[in-house]
Amino acid sequence: MKVKALLLGAIASTAMAPMAMAERGSDGNVNIIYWQAPSILNPFLSGGTKDGDASAIILEPLARYNQDGELVPFLTTEIPTVSNGGVSEDLTQITWKIAPGIKWSDGSAFTSADVKFTADYCMHPEGGCAQLTKFDGVQSVETPDDMTVVVTFDKPTPFPYGPFVGGESPILQKAQFENCMGAKAPECTTENFGPIGTGPFVVTEFKPNDVITYAANENYRDPNKPAFATVTFKGGGDATAAGRAVMETGEFDYAWNLQLAPEVIAQMQEGGKGTPIAGFGPLVERIMLNQTNPSPDLPEGERSTAKHPHPFLQDPAVYKAMSLAIDRPLLVEIGYGQAGAVTCNWVPAPAAVNSSTFSCDTQDIAGANKLLDDAGIVDTNGDGVREKDGVPLKVVYQTSTNAVRQDFQALIKEWWSQIGIETELRNINASVFFGGDPGSPDTFQKFYADVEMYANTFNGTDPQSYLGNGICDKAPRPESQWQGENISRFCNEEFDALHAELTQTADADKRAEIARRLNDIMVENGGMIPLVHRGRLSAHANTLGGVVLNVWDSEMWNIADWHRKTGS
Template sequence: MKLKTLMLGAVAAAAMAPAAFAERGSDGHVNVIYWQAPSILNPYLSGGTKDLDASALVIEPLGRYDQDGTMIPYLAETIPTLDNGGVSADLKTITWKLKSGLLWSDGSPVTSADVVFTGEYCMHPEGGCAQLAKFEGVEKIEAVDDLTIKVSFKEAKPNPYGPFMGAQAPIIQKAQFAECLGAKAPECTTANFGPIGTGAFRVTDFRPNDVISYEANPNYRDASKPAFATMTLKGGGDATAAARSVMETGEFDLAWNLQLAPDVLANMAKGGKGEARSGFGSLVERIMVNMTNADPSLPEGERSTAKHPHPFLSDANVRKAMSMAIDRPLLVEIGYGQAGRPTCDLVPAPAIYISGRTECMTQDIAGANKILDDAGYARGSDGIRSTKEGVRMKVLYQTSTNAVRQDFQALIKQWWEEIGIEVELRNISASVFFGGDPGSPDTFQKFYADVQMYANNFDGTDPEAYMAAQTCDKAPRPESQWQGENISRICIPEYDAKVAELGKTGDLAQRAELVKELNNMVTNDSHMIIPLVDRGRVTGVSNTLGGYILNTWDSELWNAADWYRIK
C-alpha cells in the first residue's frame, strides 16, 4: 500500500513537472560576467554602468524602458500620462501610484515614504548625487497617501519622467538609508554595498570590485519569478576573457559590453556555446576635451576646476582642428565593424533628435593644419606647435585599459601629431577609471588629463536629462565630492538657458529642435565633446539562457526576473 502511494506520488510529481517550470528558483544558478567589477550598489553614488546594472537586479524604479524605449510600470501601477490624468494639464506635477502589497526583500511594506525619501536623498544639498540630473527642476516630492506620490516641478515639465524612472533613479528603502543623507552618504557602507530592494534578487554577499552573490528575493511581487534561485555576478578581467567564457567555454551565461575587435568576436562565436548580440541605442564613444587645466603643478583641489582654464584647449579652433584630424569611418572599421557607426553627435538616437550634421565624417588633416596656422599656433623645430604665450601644445590622452581603446589611442595620436599636437597616452584600469572613488586621482570625473575617451549614453528615450548633465553647475569639483556628469567642465550660459527652455517646452517637435541645438552647441559647433562612434551594445549570451532581451534604453539586466534556463 505504502509503495503504491509512493509510486502514485512519483507519477503525479512527474506529471506536474512541466507546470513546475514556472516556479521560483527552479532553474538553479545563473552566472553573469562584467569585466568592469561593480564597486558599489548605490547608483546615486556612482555614474558607472556596471554599478547601475548590478544594483538594477536589487533596487527598482517606478517604471523602466523596454527594448523599444516604451515606458512600462515596475513599482508603479501604471505610467502616469496626460491622458490618464497622472500628469497635470499644466505639466507641473506628476502623480505616481505604487502597486499595492509591494514588499521590500526584508518583508516590510513599500510605501510612498520610501519614494519621497529617495528624492530627498539624491537632492540633498550636501551630497554629491551622481544622478542629480534626473531630478532637474523638481520643486517638491510629497506623499499624498501611503501609495501615492506627487512630484511637483518648479516650472512646466514636458518630460516629467526624470525622477524614479529608469535604471538611474531606483527607489531605496527609507529605513535603511535614513542615516545616510548628504555628506554621510558615502560612509554608509553596509547600505551602499547591500541595499534592500524590491527586485527579483537580493544581495547575499558583496565584495567590492570582485564578486556579487544574489539569491531570489522571497518577497518578489511575482510569486513564480525569478526562475533562477541564485545568481553570481563576477566582475573584473577583460572583455576578451569575458567573451571567451560565454561563447567558447560556456562557463558564464551572460557577458556584458564586449568591446572587442570585430574579427576577434567573429572568431570566438565559432566556439558554439553562445552568440554576440548587438543593438543600437544612445551609446556614443567620445573624446571629452578638458576645458580646464589639469597641470600637476596646480594645487590639489584646483586642478581640473573652473579656476584655471586650459591654456589652449579652451580655444575652439584647436578643438575643431583636433576633431577634423580624426577619420571616424576608419575607427569604426578597425574597432567595431557591424557594432558601430561613425557619428558627429552626442545624441545619436532616437531619430527625431539626430542633428544630421555630417561634416566631421571626412578627415581633413590639411584643413586642420590651416586652422591652427591661421589661429597663430606656430610649429617649433620638432614640428610641435606652441601657443602665442609659448605653451607647448602637448596633451595627455587617457582612457580605460581596453584593446580597442588602445588602438584608437594609437591612431588618434598619429593624426594629432600630424597637425602638430604632441600626445602622451595613458591607460587606466577600467575599474579605477570608472570607479568613482573621490580619493583616486585616476577617475574620469577627476579628469587629471587634457582629453579622455570613453562611452556614455542616456537611459530612456528622452535626452533632456542627458543634455542637462552638461550644464555649468554639474561639473565635477571638490565641493561636489567630484561627482557630476559635465566631465568636460562645459560652461556656456546660453547652453544652460537652452536647457532651461527645454525643460519648459512640451511640443515634441520643438523639443527635438532644442535638443539638436544643444547637441550642436557642445559638439559640432564648439567641439568640447568630440563624438567618435555610435556604438551598439554587444552582449555575449549563452545558448542556454532564455528570456534575455537586449535593452539599450535601460539597465541591461532589466528583465532578470524573466530569465530562464533552456533545457
C-alpha cells in the same frame, strides 16, 4: 559567417519574447561576467554603467523603459499621463500610484515615504549625486498617503519622467539609508555595498572590483520569479576573455559590452556555446575635452575646476583641428565593423534628435594644420610641438583599459602628432576609471587629464536629462564629492538657457529641434569630439532563456524573467 549577418541575426534575437518560467529558484545559478568590475551598488554614487547594472538586480525604479523605449510600470499601477489624470493639465505635477503588496527584501512594506526619501537623498545640498539631473526642476515631493507620490515642478514640465524612472534612478529604502545623507553618503559602506531592494535578488556577498553573489528575493512580488536561485556576477578581466567564457567555453551565461573587433565576435560564436545580441541606442564613443586645467602643479582642490581654465583646449582652432585629424571611418572599421557607425554628434539616437549639421567622415590633416597655422599656433622652437601663448600643445589622453580603446589611442596619438600635438597615453583599470570613488585621482569624473575617451548613454528615448549633463553647475567638483555629469566642465550661457527652454517645451517636433541645437552647441564649442555611434553588443549562453537586450535601460532590466531553457 558574415559579420553583417551576425549582427543582424543578433539584433533580431533581442526581440524574442521570454518563455514561460518555472517556480522560484528551480534553475540553480546563473553566471554573469562584466569585464568592468562593479565597485559600488548605489547608482546615485556612480555614473558607471557596470555599477548601475549590478545595482539593477536589486534596486528598482517606479517605471522602466522596455526594449522598444516605451515606458512601462514596475512599482506602480500605471504610467501617469495627462489623459489618465496622472499629470496635471498645467504640466507642473505628476502623481504616481504605488502598486499594492510590494515589499522590500527584508519583508517591510514599500511605501511612498521611500520614494520621497530617495529624492531628498539625491537632492541633498551637501551631497554629490551622480543622477542629479533627473531631479532638475523638482520643487517638492509629497506623500498624501502610503501609496501616492506627488512630484511638483517649479514650472511646466512636459517631460516629467526624470525622477524615479529608469535604471539610473531607482528607489532606496529610507530605513536603510536615512543616516547616509549629504556628505556622509559615500562613507556608508555597508549600505552602498548591500542595499535592500524590491528587485528579484538580494546581495549575499560583495567583493568590490571582483565578484558579487546574489540570492533570490523571497519577498519578490511575483511568487514564481526569479527562476534562478542565485546569481554570480563576476567582474574584471577583459572583453575577449568575457566573450570566450560565454560563446566558446560555456563557463558563463551572460557577458556584457563585448567591445571587440567584429571578426573576433564571429570567431567566438563558432564555439557553439553562446549567441551575441546587439542593438543601437544612443551610445557614443567620444573624446571629452577638459575645459579646465588638470595640471598637478595646481592645489588639489583646484585641479580640473572652473577656477583655472584650460590653457589651450578652449581655442576653436585647437579642438577643431584635433577633430579634423581623426579618421573616424578607420576607427569604426578596426573597432566595431557593422556594430559601429561614424558620428559627429553627442546624441545620434533616436533619429529625430540626430543633428545633420556636421560632416566628419573625412580625415583632413592638411586642413587641421592650416587651422592652427592661421590661428598663429605654431612650433617656434622646432621640437615638433606647437605652442599657444607659450604653452606647448601637450596633452594627457586617458581612457579605460581594453584592446579597442588602446588601438584608438595609438592611432589618434599618431594623427595628432602630424598636426603638432604631443600626446601622452594613459589607460586605467575600468573598475577604477568608472568607479566614482571621490578619493581616487583616476576616475573619469575627476578628469585629471587633458582629454579622456569613453562611451555612455541614457535611459529612454527623451534626451532632456542627458543633455542636462552640459549645464554649467553640473560639473564635478570637490564640494560635490567629485560627482556630477558635466564631465568636460563645459559652460555656455546659450546652452543653459536653451536647455531651460527644452524643459518647458511640449511639442515633440520643437523638443527635437532644441535637442539638436543643444547637441550642436556642445560639439561646436569643444565640449567633446564624438567618434563612433556604437551598437551595444553582449552575449548569452544558448541555454539561457528570457534575455531581451534593452538599449534604453539597464541590460539587467528583466533578469527576473531569465531562466534555463527546458532540456538544456
